[in-house]
Amino acid sequence: MTTLTEKLAAVQMVLLDVDGVLTEGRIVYADSGEEIKSFSVRDGYGIRMMLDAGIQVGIVTGRHSPALRHRCLDLGIKMIHEGARQKAPLLAAIMADTGLSAAAIAFMGDDLPDLPIMTRVGCAVAVADAHEELRRRADMVTTARGGRGAVRELAEALLKARGKWDSLLSSLTE
């Protein structure tokens, strides 16, 4: 049986849901119809660490959000799949495009529409406050909630599984 550390070490691409994962799950509208989205600065640093380590990071969301694209531009995320109501066929397309196997892909989600993709990737991660049906099926449940460091927690777990954490830390404290 594959351990969590082995699963994490095999990951070459991380796919992230947005609402409830990169955010706290609030859909915020101004009267004008403009939407507002809140991200975690520490998740952002985690995403940079993953990209720097050569792990691909992609976004998979059922909604459309210009605010999200501004944040992705900040962080250097280029793979953004919006309007993905059916996440399982999208995963198949991503695997075909990239040539990656399921075992090389991690997905982090929070709610039922994420189940079809969660059950198909090699490393399924649920945020601390995910729906219980996701937490029960996840390979890893973060201790941090969505939008409050869950992505960062996965990023550090991935770096540790690859044995890259200690050198990163000493580069900051030397």
Added chain:
Amino acid sequence: MTTLTEKLAAVQMVLLDVDGVLTEGRIVYADSGEEIKSFSVRDGYGIRMMLDAGIQVGIVTGRHSPALRHRCLDLGIKMIHEGARQKAPLLAAIMADTGLSAAAIAFMGDDLPDLPIMTRVGCAVAVADAHEELRRRADMVTTARGGRGAVRELAEALLKARGKWDSLLSSLTE
């Protein structure tokens, strides 16, 4: 005596207060006078599940909110009653229009102005952080707070009472 499950199974229409129920009860103004409202993405999925199951969903609020209407458009909610300071006469009008009996209607509220309508519907639901006078009179008190999953919790309870939950779940995990 009717059990909660029986009451839930009889529900054909869910009426929702807005501030404190679909939101966390924050009234947010920009200097310009524009208002901003925060909804829960998971409540939204719950509302879709109810509509898909043939349960009508309506909004009953004492205020007026363009931001709310943007969210309703997202979710496919067409029945929006704004400016409803007196909620009991409105309930009577809704029952007359739709031909539904009180037993077929659930209402979810959080504060005193909701009492007159709560005491008249077949299934009265209070959010976890509702005023104690509502919690004391409710048929069901959610474990989730307003704007943080209370509506979703009702949606799942309704689907379970109708025996539709397991099939929904297996359609997502097959």
Added chain:
Amino acid sequence: MTTLTEKLAAVQMVLLDVDGVLTEGRIVYADSGEEIKSFSVRDGYGIRMMLDAGIQVGIVTGRHSPALRHRCLDLGIKMIHEGARQKAPLLAAIMADTGLSAAAIAFMGDDLPDLPIMTRVGCAVAVADAHEELRRRADMVTTARGGRGAVRELAEALLKARGKWDSLLSSLTE
């Protein structure tokens, strides 16, 4: 010695600090310089209850906020004192204008700049998360935090002290 109930029963005017009392104490700026303020819908209902009961409600704040004025317009609050860095002289002016004695005035605050006015009114109220120097000197400390129902809690305490609570409640549940 005067009991809290006696002090509350004597109150004819409630003066409220804004940031940390009517709000959670967040100062929110957009890049444009526009500010955004979040109020509690339930505090708003409490303010209406006080006004309906003939209790005057006034705002005393060191800052300037168009967003605040939009909320006051909603609620029917006409007495707004902005830019009040020195709150004690302002209290003296308010007492002179209205002819009210200190015993007829309640003030609710959260931080050190509120101390000079708190120590001069008949009924000094601190929010649950007020600075300890305020909580220690207050006649009443609410169980609710600022911006999360503290004002509402005072409103209900005032109505109960005046013996008006039960009739209000039965008018809603009859």
Added chain:
Amino acid sequence: MTTLTEKLAAVQMVLLDVDGVLTEGRIVYADSGEEIKSFSVRDGYGIRMMLDAGIQVGIVTGRHSPALRHRCLDLGIKMIHEGARQKAPLLAAIMADTGLSAAAIAFMGDDLPDLPIMTRVGCAVAVADAHEELRRRADMVTTARGGRGAVRELAEALLKARGKWDSLLSSLTE
């Protein structure tokens, strides 16, 4: 060995990270690309107290934020270093410019990019919810979280270490 009180008493300049220290660490975008930042009103009062006591206050952040500059204008903070991805060289430049030694400088941070500067100042402070690698290396860990009073807590600790707290408090309560 120098005690914390001695370290605090030696501080003549406080450098503050922004996201996660002066804010709760949320990066908030509107669809338009405009950013929104939330600060604590009580931190603001703490910053005024430090400036009034002759302690210099500066901002050190890796990002760029017009919203931050609006808040700094409110508070009288003139020293703002934006775009500081490498914080250690910046500290060296600040020390050269001001002639202050490391012992005269406090820094408050929350995350790994703050480590290089934290390990070089005389008084390193981490917010309650800082990354554990910062908390472990800090001279002081606040009980308040970033954006929720951490800066205020440091301000009061500095005034107390300088023996200025009691006189400030009595000036407010006399």
